[in-house]
Amino acid sequence: MTVITILGSLGKRQMLYANPYNSYYEGFYFSSLDEYNELSEKHPCEEFEVMFIDGDNPKLFASAQISQCNLEAWFEDLEHISDDPAIQICYLLDIGFKLSDAIERADEVCIFHGSASDYAEELFDDCYEIPNFLASYIDYEKVGRDLGLSEITEFYYNIFITNSNEF
Numbered sequence: 001m002t003v004i005t006i007l008g009s010l011g012k013r014q015m016l017y018a019n020p021y022n023s024y025y026e027g028f029y030f031s032s033l034d035e036y037n038e039l040s041e042k043h044p045c046e047e048f049e050v051m052f053i054d055g056d057n058p059k060l061f062a063s064a065q066i067s068q069c070n071l072e073a074w075f076e077d078l079e080h081i082s083d084d085p086a087i088q089i090c091y092l093l094d095i096g097f098k099l100s101d102a103i104e105r106a107d108e109v110c111i112f113h114g115s116a117s118d119y120a121e122e123l124f125d126d127c128y129e130i131p132n133f134l135a136s137y138i139d140y141e142k143v144g145r146d147l148g149l150s151e152i153t154e155f156y157y158n159i160f161i162t163n164s165n166e167f
Contacts (some may be wrong), residue, residue, distance in 0.1 A: 014055035014079050018068075020045035029053065033075040055079075060086045063093040070099065077103055084111050091155050095167060110162040112152070116144030119152060119160055 018040060019027040025045045030036040040048065048068050052061040060081065066074045077099075081089065088109035092102035112119045120143035124130060130138070148154065153164035 014057070014061075014074075015053040017051040017053050018043075018048035019051055021047045021049065033072060036071060056082050057086055059090055063090040064099055065093075073099060087111055087155065087159060091161055091164075092167065097167075108163075108166070111155075112160045112162050113158065114160075115158055116148050116152065116154070116160065117141045118144075119162065120144040120147055123147075 013031045015029060015031050016036075017027055017029050018036065020043070022045050025043070027048065028039045028043065030039055050067055050071060052058050052066075055061075057078070060078055061074065064070070064074065064078060066078075078089070085106055088106040088111065089102045091109055092105060093099065097105070112122075114122075117140040120140045124138065124140075124143075151162070151165065153161045155161050
């Protein structure tokens, strides 16, 4: 069986696999809801595990717990999402939000790219007028570590949720 990934105007399309729960049958690859519906109607098995094979958002696919039941939501609402909006939705899903609520509230999640010490330094620069003679005495590593204990949450490596206490 040959697998072809289709390139669209937004970049690489997602490639998924419908794996039948009955191991007697072979599954099929698909990259759109229409293709899934067409192939599943012809298939002798009724229930499938939907597996992510290739594309841009494997973490979002897993966090959204995409299955045969909510496959439409993947293609309509999530497939095209990338970068920070995908991280925001993943975060909300991982802390227990429903998919529809996570999509609706994603823009409320504040993300910082960098280390905790980078965040602490930026926070001090934005919020305080620190005289030059005192600036060298601030240990941003320690401040960042303290912020990590109560104020910010590292979601991925060097990606922090800065308002995690609001959820």
